[in-house]
Amino acid sequence: MKAWVAPRYGPPGVLRLEERPEPRPGAGQLLVRVRAIGLNFADCAARLGVYPRVPKPPFVPGMEVSGEVAALGEGVSGPPVGTAVAAVPIFGGHAELVAVDARFVRPLAAGMGFATGAALAxxxxxxxxxxxxxxxxxxxxxxxxxxxxxxxxxxxxxxxxxxxxxxxxxxxxxxxxxxxxxxxxxxxxxxxxxxxxxxxxxxxxxxxxxxxxxxxxxxxxxxxxxxxxxxxxxxxxxxxxxxxxxxxxxxxxxxxxxxxxxxxxxxxxxxxxxLVPHLAGELQARFGRIEAMVAAGALRPIVGATFPFARLPEAHALLQGRGSTGKVVVEL
Ligand SMILES: NC(=O)c1ccc[n+]([C@@H]2O[C@H](COP(=O)([O-])OP(=O)(O)OC[C@H]3O[C@@H](n4cnc5c(N)ncnc54)[C@H](OP(=O)(O)O)[C@@H]3O)[C@@H](O)[C@H]2O)c1
Missing domain, CATH: 3.40.50.720 (NAD(P)-binding Rossmann-like Domain)
Incomplete structure (x- = not known):
């Protein structure tokens, strides 16, 4: 699979598009085929090496994605393969495939597209x-x-x-x-x-x-x-x-x-x-309320800019350089 790798901590230009082995979902994890990446300021901080618990380089940043379930790890009973989901891997999401703790994966609400799905969690x-x-x-x-x-x-x-x-x-x-x-x-x-x-x-x-x-x-x-x-x-x-x-x-x-x-x-x-994964169960319920607000028209996710996967470093530069409004989304 292709993934954007930070070979060292630094500005957006350090990111490199590389071939990497496909991840396998471990126990309690789901494998997600990524369709859209929701960029977070935390991704910039991770790339710069100043985010809590950031892996040592080389590493693949990427806190948030939407996509389809590609495989289930041991002990995970759903959602079934092919389900459209939003997922928060914290790291690893700037890639075509990412393994995510099942507690941080949620089926997308009916009618929600991948770009919006990557912008809301x-x-x-x-x-x-x-x-x-x-x-x-x-x-x-x-x-x-x-x-x-x-x-x-x-x-x-x-x-x-x-x-x-x-x-x-x-x-x-x-x-x-x-x-x-x-x-x-x-x-x-x-x-x-x-x-x-x-x-x-x-x-x-x-x-x-x-x-x-x-x-x-x-x-x-x-x-x-x-x-x-x-x-x-x-x-x-x-x-x-x-x-x-x-x-x-x-x-x-x-x-x-x-x-x-x-x-x-x-x-x-x-x-x-x-840093508070024990809140995971509560967060799922809360996310349900947020989706309900969107469905009722009380909340409008704002996607201010979209980039193709090949131009992901430009998306990082826009966000870190204060040039963005709403959410920056990278589409695969
Ligand atoms: N604690 C948590 O659990 C948690 C979770 C998610 C996000 N966050 C934090 O929430 C904030 C927003 O995250 P986001 O992903 O939605 O990003 P964002 O708000 O879309 O982008 C960051 C914004 O911060 C403002 N800013 C002020 N000083 C800045 C500076 N020196 N450099 C760059 N930007 C500056 C800019 O808006 P102006 O140009 O209007 O100033 C910029 O657009 C970030 O600080 C992030 O770390 C925290």
């Missing part, structure tokens, strides 16, 4: 976890969402609006802010305008950027406010990890004193869903 579950499970968003609350025009962001904006939140979207360009408003955001501001916009008070901040963006939102939390940090995009440059810049951005986040949580009745929470 990670974004939907992450947005749901940030807004609902950890963020406890209630109707009428003001919620700030950073990187609001991105893969997770476009889903989070729609979910927050559907839950009755007053959404303050933060994005870097006018076109991205327009997209967020088109999805229902009540306000959309640049990163430069954000400190002023949020200062009026906010109940929930859902932030995947971090760095110098953290303190304005943290300070603006109203009593019982929640700050949910689930990424650190501020650390990355267009090609490489800017370690000095990342260190400065970390310092700019400052220190949260535990007693200040009590004094101000506020919550600081963080998560990385790839």
């Amino acid at each position: 990670v974004t939907g579950i992450t947005a749901d976890h940030a807004l609902v499970t950890v963020g406890r968003l209630r109707p009428g609350e003001r919620v700030a969402i950073t990187a609001a025009a991105g893969g997770v962001g476009t889903i989070a904006v729609q979910m927050a609006v559907a839950a009755g939140g007053q959404v303050l979207a933060v994005a870097s360009t006018p076109a991205k802010r327009e997209l967020a408003v088109g999805l229902g955001a009540h306000e959309a501001v640049s990163y430069e305008a954000y400190p002023r916009a949020v200062a009026a008070g906010v109940d929930l901040v859902v932030d995947a950027v971090g760095g110098s963006l953290f303190r304005p939102g943290w300070r603006a939390l109203r009593p019982d406010g929640r700050y949910v940090l689930y990424g650190f995009a501020a650390a990355l440059g267009a090609g490489r990890v800017r370690y000095l810049h990342a260190a400065l951005e970390l310092l700019r986040m400052g220190i949260a004193m535990p007693f200040s949580l009590v004094e101000r009745t506020r919550t600081l929470a963080g998560f990385n869903l790839s």
Whole structure:
């Protein structure tokens, strides 16, 4: 099979298309013939060698795919061969075939195409976890969402609006802010305008950027406010990890004193869903709710760009270089 391999950690240009042996599904795994790859910012971080538990090079990145079940490993009873599925292998998905833990495979809802199927699992579950499970968003609350025009962001904006939140979207360009408003955001501001916009008070901040963006939102939390940090995009440059810049951005986040949580009745929470596989069963049920929202027309997966498999490194460059909106999908 063909696979995109990172022979070393580095910028998008390190990726090489190679012939690799076909993987065999192990116990508890399914083999998926990949039809579409949903690109995640985590794939860029993995390629750069800064994602948790990233394999040593050479390795095949690829967190999320859709495709058809090609074989069942020992102890796996379904879905049957040929079923269209979405799957989250975490690594290995930039390939024609990938073996995936069966707990992270789900049949695609009726009528859902492969591109949409590759665009919804990670974004939907992450947005749901940030807004609902950890963020406890209630109707009428003001919620700030950073990187609001991105893969997770476009889903989070729609979910927050559907839950009755007053959404303050933060994005870097006018076109991205327009997209967020088109999805229902009540306000959309640049990163430069954000400190002023949020200062009026906010109940929930859902932030995947971090760095110098953290303190304005943290300070603006109203009593019982929640700050949910689930990424650190501020650390990355267009090609490489800017370690000095990342260190400065970390310092700019400052220190949260535990007693200040009590004094101000506020919550600081963080998560990385790839590190909590014990949530797998719960995630399946949640994904069912997300699919139901899509079927009811309450949620629209946004695929901002598609690339053929042969041009996968360009898709990486677009995402890491901040050029994308919604989800970037690579089709096979
Ligand atoms: N913890 C978890 O379980 C989990 C799961 C999924 C995703 N995530 C995180 O959620 C975020 C969104 O993921 P995604 O795959 O949907 O990506 P994405 O939002 O489509 O793309 C990343 C966006 O981050 C913003 N950004 C801000 N500073 C940046 C910088 N220095 N370099 C590049 N981008 C920057 C850009 O939007 P603007 O141009 O508008 O700033 C960019 O479009 C990522 O930080 C990712 O790591 C976390």
